[in-house]
Structures are given as structure tokens and as C-alpha cells.
């Protein structure tokens with residue numbers, strides 16, 4: 001399924017890319033990003049355009065998510081991408097000072113917490129990976145670090161939500177001895193991909209741990225982060241010479257069948273978390289994280305930026321990027337920009353590259369009907385309609401918004417901690433007693449429930465295979 005999708009995409013992409021070269025009268029470049037004012041204006045328009053994909057604040061629609069999920073035929077986007085978009089706007093506000101979307105973001109962030117305030121809403125069990133939950137948790141953490149306005153007192157607070165996600169992921173039922181440790185990709189036992197231990201799930205957990213450690217100064221988080229990074233290293237998902245970061249492996253092979261596809265968000269998330277560890281620790285421990293941060297950053301700049309322009313290597317060359325993958329350039333820009341604040345020794349090389357990349361990104365934002373619509377092929381320098389990627393373009397829009405607004409990082413406050421101005425209230429009990437989808441211990445099962453459960457299992461399986469088709473990079 002994944003293969004035929006991307007083959008179809010490839011053929012169509014080549015045809016359209018070839019066709020677009022024949023069109024005369026290319027649009028003039030719309031965005032200018034030479035001065036701080038121009039960057040803010042460009043970011044403001046890009047933020048407006050991205051919001052046009054979001055229906056969550058309209059009457060009768062569900063706050064927090066982009067239209068979807070695909071498995072239910074409701075739209076192009078999985079649940080997690082809504083959480084990632086919330087984070088993009090939390091950074092947008094932090095970097096530009098424009099609060100226009102804050103109410104929409106707060107509403108979405110709070111609506112999707114699920115009944116236990118741990119970002120495991122029952123509606124999305126069929127695609128509930130540790131990474132999906134992790135992306136929402138990282139957006140909550142970001143809200144705490146950026147001092148995003150606190151929710152009303154009777155609502156869950158940002159820091160507590162991030163802790164809840166972390167605590168559920170640190171609980172014994174998410175950890176087993178296969179492959180010597182590490183989190184599985186999926187949370188529900190029945191989901192396809194439960195047998196896959198991948199980098200992104202563990203990178204989200206590592207990243208949250210590093211950030212919670214720095215924010216709260218509680219070494220329980222530090223120890224988990226340390227252990228998780230070490231596991232990724234030991235199992236060979238990080239190449240010991242090149243620092244290339246691979247996708248994952250299966251428990252049936254003790255994770256030795258490493259899928260070597262490299263996606264930018266895996267490496268960028270590890271670099272970002274390492275910078276938090278570097279910034280928080282001292283002495284020889286800091287020296288260790290300095291090396292890790294530096295090596296990962298160098299690897300990213302070498303592998304994912306072609307002549308200083310972001311290029312999503314595994315999928316971009318042949319028009320095979322899924323809706324998920326079209327967002328990765330955005331996280332890479334945002335996370336690398338924060339690395340420059342926490343590990344200033346990386347600043348010069350990162351900022352130089354983020355600028356050349358953003359310039360290329362806006363150069364191709366010339367699509368109809370506005371004359372400023374963005375595509376994904378930044379190094380080409382010309383707009384290719386998102387239709388070739390089988391999406392309606394939210395990923396493309398989110399990536400360019402992130403690339404442009406991240407140029408303002410030099411003027412923004414670094415991530416706050418509880419001791420340096422943080423205003424979010426935490427809760428060490430958050431999520432501790434949550435029962436995830438594998439622990440439905442409610443009323444005795446009746447005949448009718450049993451039939452219902454069987455149907456649910458079938459739906460979960462079908463849904464899981466759909467998710468696998470979009471998100472798996474194995475085979």
C-alpha cells in the first residue's frame with residue numbers, strides 16, 4: 001500500500017514538475033524577508049494562510065485537529081499533526097509577539113487532552129503512537145517554556161500536561177526488555193506497528209525528559225532522558241561514526257533489522273533534546289552533551305541541507321512525501337533555532353543555514369490563487385502544486401511558516417524554567433494513574449459489549465494498517 005502510493009505520487013510528480021517548467025509568466029516573488037519587519041509581515045501572512053486549513057474553531061467542528069483522520073475518510077491529516085500545528089503557533093506567537101491565534105490554540109490544546117488529561121483521547125486510539133502522544137506533550141511543554149498564557153485555573157495546566165504525557169510513557173507497561181529497552185512505536189497492543197521500536201517515539205520521550213529536567217530541576221527526568229538516548233545509541237539507531245539517525249527496527253529481530261531511512265525530524269529532535277541536556281548539566285556530563293549536540297547538528301546540516309536549503313532526503317527527490325513528511329522541514333527549523341539559544345556554540349553555523357533555507361522556501365511561494373501559496377520543493381525555487389503530494393497543503397504551509405518565523409530566534413527569550421520566569425504550574429501526579437487503551441478495566445463485559453469490542457478491534461486493525469501505510473518507512 002505504501003509502495004503503490006509513493007509510486008503513483010512519483011509518476012504524477014514528474015509529470016507535473018515537467019509541465020510546470022513549460023508554464024510561462026512565472027509569478028513574482030511575494031514574500032520579502034530581509035529585515036525584521038519584513039520577516040514579521042511574511043510570518044503573519046503565512047500564519048493566516050496556514051489557518052485556512054484549520055476548521056477546528058468553526059461551529060460543529062472538533063477543536064485541535066486538522067481535517068482527518070484519513071482512515072475515517074474525514075481528511076488528509078492524522079491527529080498528531082494538529083498537535084504539531086499548535087506548537088508551530090505557540091512558537092509563532094513567541095517569536096513575533098502576534099497573539100491573533102492564541103485563543104484558537106488554547107482551545108485546541110485543551111480540547112484534545114482526553115479524559116485523563118494526558119493526550120490519549122479515545123477518538124484516536126487507532127493511530128495512537130507514543131510519538132503522536134509525544135508531539136502533543138511537546139507542544140504543551142513549549143507553551144510552558146514560552147510562557148504562553150495559562151489556561152483558566154479549573155483547566156489542566158501546560159506543564160502538568162507535558163508531565164502527564166511523560167509519566168504515562170515512563171510507566172512500566174510501556175517498557176519491556178525486547179531490544180534491551182526503549183519504547184514501542186504504537187501504544188495499543190492491537191495496533192499495527194506495536195512490534196516496531198522506532199527513533200521518533202523514543203526521541204519524543206527523551207526530548208520531553210530533557211526539557212522537564214531543565215524546567216523543574218528534577219533528576220528523575222534527567223535519568224530517563226540519559227537512559228533513552230543511550231539506548232538509541234546502543235541499539236544502533238544513531239550511527240557511531242557519521243551520527244546519521246535511522247528510523248527503527250522490529251522487536252522480532254531484537255531491533256537489528258534497522259531501517260536506515262533518515263528523516264530530518266528524528267535527528268533534529270535528538271539535537272534539540274541534547275541542547276537542553278547540555279544547557280542543564282555541568283562538568284563532564286555537560287561535555288558529553290556538548291559533543292552529542294555538536295555532532296548531531298553537523299550531521300543534520302550536512303545531510304538535510306542541500307546548498308544550505310532544507311531537503312527531505314528519503315522522500316523529496318521523487319515526490320514521495322506523505323502528509324506527515326511534508327511537515328518535517330518545519331520542526332527541523334524550529335528545533336535547530338532553539339539549539340542556538342541553549343548551545344550558543346552552534347549559533348553561527350545554524351543561523352547561516354536557516355537563513356539560506358528560508359530564502360529558498362519563500363522564493364517558491366508563488367502558487368495560485370493568491371500568488372503566495374507555498375509548495376514543498378524549496379531547492380527547486382519554483383512552486384509545484386501540493387496536489388502532487390496528495391495533500392491539500394497544510395504541511396507545506398506549516399514548514400514555510402516555521403522556517404520564516406524561526407529567523408527571529410535571535411530576538412526571542414530562551415525557553416523559560418521554573419526559576420527563570422516560568423509561570424506554568426506542574427503536577428508530579430499528572431498521568432500517574434492514567435490507564436491507557438490497553439487497560440480498559442470497566443464494567444463486566446456483556447454479550448453486546450463483546451460484539452462491539454470485536455468490531456472495534458477490526459476497526460483498530462484496519463485503521464492501524466492505514467496508519468502504517470502513511471507513517472511506516474520500513475521495507
Ligand SMILES: *[C@@H]1O[C@H](CO)[C@@H](O)[C@H](O)[C@H]1NC(C)=O
Pocket residue numbers: 051057058059100101104
Ligand atoms: C477561527 O479563527 C480564525 C483565526 O483567528 C478567525 O479568523 C475565524 O473568524 C475564527 N472562526 C470562528 C468561527 O470563530
Ligand SMILES: *[C@@H]1O[C@H](CO)[C@@H](O)[C@H](O)[C@H]1NC(C)=O
Pocket residue numbers: 062111112114121123
Ligand atoms: C470525538 O469524536 C466525536 C465524533 O466525531 C466528536 O463529536 C467529539 O468532539 C470528539 N472528541 C474530542 C475530544 O475530540
Ligand SMILES: *[C@@H]1O[C@H](CO)[C@@H](O)[C@H](O)[C@H]1NC(C)=O
Pocket residue numbers: 178179180234235254
Ligand atoms: C538484543 O539487543 C540488545 C540491545 O542491542 C542487546 O543488549 C541484547 O543482548 C540482545 N539480545 C539478544 C538475545 O541478542
Ligand SMILES: *[C@@H]1O[C@H](CO)[C@@H](O)[C@H](O)[C@H]1NC(C)=O
Pocket residue numbers: 216418419426
Ligand atoms: C517553582 O517555583 C515556585 C516559586 O516560584 C515554587 O513554589 C515551586 O515549588 C517550584 N516548582 C518546582 C517544580 O520546582
Ligand SMILES: *[C@@H]1O[C@H](CO)[C@@H](O)[C@H](O)[C@H]1NC(C)=O
Pocket residue numbers: 218219220221428
Ligand atoms: C521528581 O519527579 C518524579 C516524577 O517523575 C516525582 O515522583 C518526584 O516526587 C519528583 N521529586 C521531587 C523532589 O519533587
Ligand SMILES: *[C@@H]1O[C@H](CO)[C@@H](O)[C@H](O)[C@H]1NC(C)=O
Pocket residue numbers: 278279341342343344414
Ligand atoms: C544556556 O542557555 C542560556 C539561555 O539561552 C544561555 O544564556 C547560556 O549561555 C547557556 N549555557 C551554556 C553553558 O551554553
